[in-house]
Amino acid sequence: MKWANALWLLPAVLRSAYAARDYDAHDYYAVHLSPDILPENLASHLGLDYDGPLGNLADHHVFRTSRSHGHDHIQTALKDLKRRRRKRDVGWDEPHVLDNVLLSQKQELHKRFPLVKRSALPPLEREEYHWRRQNDRPKVIDSSVQKGLDMAAELEINDPIFQEQWHLYNHVQTGHDINVTGVWSQGITGKNATISIVDDGLDMDSDDLKENYFAKGSYDFNDAVEDPKPRLSDDKHGTRCAGEVSAVRNGVCGVGVAYDSKVAGERILSKVISDADEAVAMNYAFQDNHIYSCSWGPSDNGEAMERPGILIRRAMVNGVQKGRDGLGSIYVFAIGNGAANDDDCNFDGYTNSIYSVSVGGIDRKGLHPYYSEKCSAQLVVTYSSGSGDAIHTTDVGKDACYTNHGGTSAAGPLVAGIYALMLEANPKLNWRDFQYITALTAVKVDQPSDWELNKALGKEFSHQYGYGKADAYAMVEMAKTWKNVKPQAWLWSPWQHVRHEIPQGDKGLASKFTVTKEMLKKANFERVEHVTVIMNVEHMRRGDLSVELRSPSGMVSHIATHRRKDNAHSGYVDWEFMSVAHWGEDGVGDWTVVVKDTKVDSNSGTFTDWRLKLWGESIDGDKQELLPLPNEYDDDDHDREDANVGTTSVAVPTVTGQPEGNPTDHIDRPVNIKTSTTATPEPSPTDVPSEEDSAASPSPSASSGPNFLPHPFPTFGASKHTQIWIYGSAVLIVAFLAGIGGWWYYMRRKRQRWMSRDEYGFEMVEHDDIEDEDGKVGGSRRNKRAGELYDAFAEGSDEETPFDLGSESERDSDDEDAGGHRKEAYRDVDQGGESR
Numbered sequence: 052m053k054w055a056n057a058l059w060l061l062p063a064v065l066r067s068a069y070a071a072r073d074y075d076a077h078d079y080y081a082v083h084l085s086p087d088i089l090p091e092n093l094a095s096h097l098g099l100d101y102d103g104p105l106g107n108l109a110d111h112h113v114f115r116t117s118r119s120h121g122h123d124h125i126q127t128a129l130k131d132l133k134r135r136r137r138k139r140d141v142g143w144d145e146p147h148v149l150d151n152v153l154l155s156q157k158q159e160l161h162k163r164f165p166l167v168k169r170s171a172l173p174p175l176e177r178e179e180y181h182w183r184r185q186n187d188r189p190k191v192i193d194s195s196v197q198k199g200l201d202m203a204a205e206l207e208i209n210d211p212i213f214q215e216q217w218h219l220y221n222h223v224q225t226g227h228d229i230n231v232t233g234v235w236s237q238g239i240t241g242k243n244a245t246i247s248i249v250d251d252g253l254d255m256d257s258d259d260l261k262e263n264y265f266a267k268g269s270y271d272f273n274d275a276v277e278d279p280k281p282r283l284s285d286d287k288h289g290t291r292c293a294g295e296v297s298a299v300r301n302g303v304c305g306v307g308v309a310y311d312s313k314v315a316g317e318r319i320l321s322k323v324i325s326d327a328d329e330a331v332a333m334n335y336a337f338q339d340n341h342i343y344s345c346s347w348g349p350s351d352n353g354e355a356m357e358r359p360g361i362l363i364r365r366a367m368v369n370g371v372q373k374g375r376d377g378l379g380s381i382y383v384f385a386i387g388n389g390a391a392n393d394d395d396c397n398f399d400g401y402t403n404s405i406y407s408v409s410v411g412g413i414d415r416k417g418l419h420p421y422y423s424e425k426c427s428a429q430l431v432v433t434y435s436s437g438s439g440d441a442i443h444t445t446d447v448g449k450d451a452c453y454t455n456h457g458g459t460s461a462a463g464p465l466v467a468g469i470y471a472l473m474l475e476a477n478p479k480l481n482w483r484d485f486q487y488i489t490a491l492t493a494v495k496v497d498q499p500s501d502w503e504l505n506k507a508l509g510k511e512f513s514h515q516y517g518y519g520k521a522d523a524y525a526m527v528e529m530a531k532t533w534k535n536v537k538p539q540a541w542l543w544s545p546w547q548h549v550r551h552e553i554p555q556g557d558k559g560l561a562s563k564f565t566v567t568k569e570m571l572k573k574a575n576f577e578r579v580e581h582v583t584v585i586m587n588v589e590h591m592r593r594g595d596l597s598v599e600l601r602s603p604s605g606m607v608s609h610i611a612t613h614r615r616k617d618n619a620h621s622g623y624v625d626w627e628f629m630s631v632a633h634w635g636e637d638g639v640g641d642w643t644v645v646v647k648d649t650k651v652d653s654n655s656g657t658f659t660d661w662r663l664k665l666w667g668e669s670i671d672g673d674k675q676e677l678l679p680l681p682n683e684y685d686d687d688d689h690d691r692e693d694a695n696v697g698t699t700s701v702a703v704p705t706v707t708g709q710p711e712g713n714p715t716d717h718i719d720r721p722v723n724i725k726t727s728t729t730a731t732p733e734p735s736p737t738d739v740p741s742e743e744d745s746a747a748s749p750s751p752s753a754s755s756g757p758n759f760l761p762h763p764f765p766t767f768g769a770s771k772h773t774q775i776w777i778y779g780s781a782v783l784i785v786a787f788l789a790g791i792g793g794w795w796y797y798m799r800r801k802r803q804r805w806m807s808r809d810e811y812g813f814e815m816v817e818h819d820d821i822e823d824e825d826g827k828v829g830g831s832r833r834n835k836r837a838g839e840l841y842d843a844f845a846e847g848s849d850e851e852t853p854f855d856l857g858s859e860s861e862r863d864s865d866d867e868d869a870g871g872h873r874k875e876a877y878r879d880v881d882q883g884g885e886s887r
């Protein structure tokens with residue numbers, strides 16, 4: 052069938068990359084289909100119209116019907132089939148066209164959360180913010196000013212606002228710029244690199260952008276037309292971002308960081324967009340669009356905790372695997388402007404994705420602007436608004452310039468522009484090479500922060516500044532001679548079941564997982580790049596929680612921080628936190644998660660479970676397979692006995708971390724054992740959303756076929772009906788006995804488990820052991836046992852774990868004063884009204 056499929060796709064590819072959708076007239080369904088079936092077959096079976104492939108996601112398709120409010124045709128059909136199979140109208144082993152539906156999602160235009168531009172800033176809470184740019188200006192032309200004028204002359208830049216573009220060359224606070232002029236003077240200006248500005252439009256008619264505009268990579272997803280022309284009065288953000296990257300050197304306004312690069316526009320922020328269309332946007336023209344610059348995300352109100360839907364997450368994996376001819380699309384995200392709201396970019400599923408580079412801000416004096424969020428997923432910072440000035444760039448309209456572009460929205464595109472320069476210097480860089488070079492060349496920001504040395508990289512990391520500020524010259528120089536890193540490998544631990552109440556106050560509850568050399572070797576894993584931790588924590592007030600991750604080297608990532616405005620009752624549900632602070636470590640040893648609930652009040656909680664995922668460079672690149680596309684329920688399997696098998700066996704080199712022969716010591720409730728462990732990279736059918744558990748489908752042989760029994764069973768000469776009766780009763784009796792036995796065994800295990808818990812205990816880590824409130828431990832390394840750590844695999848072993856605390860560096864020192872514990876009236880999440 053595959054050939055037929057391929058033949059059919061040909062004209063579609065030739066026709067158009069994207070079919071315009073009309074959500075007023077139609078309902079749309081995004082469907083992941085098995086490659087064994089033509090999408091037309093499904094369409095005709097269900098009476099749907101086939102709308103075409105879903106962007107560049109293989110085997111994903113879009114179907115449509117006329118608008119029918121509330122009704123989901125495909126889920127209804129799937130349920131109906133299940134019902135008919137239960138009633139035996141259709142055999143369980145009888146193939147059915149619907150069995151090819153691997154995932155189906157009706158597209159909604161009212162999303163769970165709106166995407167917010169990261170330019171408008173929240174009200175200033177702590178810092179005076181005056182426009183005193185004029186006062187900062189020197190009265191006489193000094194040597195720095197002269198140097199800027201000479202440089203412009205040498206580079207033939209006669210754009211009128213170039214001297215105001217201090218982020219390119221700062222003649223007032225010298226050194227506080229991206230250090231790009233030395234790159235330009237080598238003739239490296241972004242040629243052959245294309246940046247797509249995924250935003251609210253791009254004024255392709257602007258004289259400052261026209262010449263670099265790349266129509267082929269552009270699309271207006273909001274109004275379903277080719278050109279992403281700004282149409283609403285506030286559709287200006289995208290054009291300003293585009294100017295920062297790619298404004299032409301031509302005597303109009305200023306210049307972009309990569310002023311000879313191509314720039315595309317994808318308009319997605321001006322109306323609500325469906326997940327399917329956003330997924331298409333993330334892969335749009337992904338052989339030609341190299342870098343996707345995204346200055347938006349979920350609200351930064353300090354209450355939201357949102358991640359992109361499964362189609363968008365798949366599109367990002369697809370992008371890094373297939374975009375740019377397999378070198379990978381580069382996703383650059385603004386980190387978020389919610390620092391004054393205690394927001395943390397690890398609560399945003401775009402910025403904490405391993406596939407995105409998250410960029411924070413510093414201002415023209417090199418200070419931390421009050422808005423720029425901090426988090427362990429932040430790789431780098433660069434210049435934006437603060438200390439009396441902002442970014443000067445192109446605006447919507449003829450010859451229009453803008454002097455007040457700010458927030459982390461303005462920082463992200465500067466890094467995207469530097470990436471375009473790197474791409475010209477070395478077009479073969481893969482998506483992870485960009486991240487390596489960014490971390491390795493970042494220049495430490497000369498400000499007090501929670502700087503901590505990453506010994507493996509020889510670089511200091513801070514949650515406020517990442518590895519420091521981007522230096523275009525250093526990045527391009529390193530790019531020129533950079534040798535590609537080998538393909539990505541990964542090692543995922545099994546679920547670590549903790550199920551223990553979190554102590555309140557300054558204590559923490561710790562759990563660790565030990566990674567051995569053998570595990571890494573088996574996983575073809577050489578060294579760590581990203582680390583993610585997926586957690587389930589129940590808590591009555593989510594904002595009270597904080598979580599640290601300690602690596603074997605003693606480096607600490609604050610993967611979750613408390614948020615004073617976050618009143619959600621939901622805790623963390625399968626949330627994946629990310630850290631780039633452990634980049635370069637070998638990964639061997641104890642990885643410890645410490646959960647804290649610092650507020651002593653009636654809002655309490657339980658640390659349920661967690662799993663560690665190490666992502667890094669492979670040992671043998673030729674043996675390394677690509678990560679399968681994620682499934683919605685990949686991390687939902689923590690209650691199954693075979694959790695680690697079901698999840699990690701999809702990839703051959705992955706090691707589960709479960710010591711061989713060790714009984715599964717983390718079952719303490721009955722589990723549904725999956726009948727088969729999917730050993731192929733194909734997504735398993737369990738990712739079809741349905742309220743019924745896949746384990747509910749009985750084995751096909753039990754209900755169908757003329758041969759009721761395989762031949763070794765005696766038939767007693769009875770009729771088939773009687774046989775069923777005899778064997779049925781026997782089976783029932785056996786099942787009953789097995790049930791009693793199982794229950795007894797389960798209770799015994801449970802008792803043993805609790806006894807062993809009592810023995811080893813969950814001793815709470817004392818306050819001064821884990822964290823000194825003032826962060827002052829005097830820098831001395833203390834080797835102190837901070838109580839026993841619960842270790843799911845250490846039960847029965849009496850080895851005690853020394854807990855090396857290392858030196859605590861200061862953190863949170865600058866924002867605790869802002870009423871970190873101030874009472875806030877409960878505010879309904881009103882993200883829609885938020886404009887930043």
Ligand SMILES: *[C@@H]1O[C@H](CO)[C@@H](O)[C@H](O)[C@H]1NC(C)=O
Pocket residue numbers: 230232233234494522524525
């Ligand atoms: C900035 O660029 C200059 C060359 O123009 C270079 O000498 C200098 O080292 C760069 N700064 C850093 C931190 O690399």
Ligand SMILES: *[C@@H]1O[C@H](CO)[C@@H](O)[C@H](O)[C@H]1NC(C)=O
Pocket residue numbers: 242243475
């Ligand atoms: C741009 O790409 C084309 C085609 O791949 C190549 O021939 C040309 O040399 C490149 N130009 C630069 C400046 O890298």
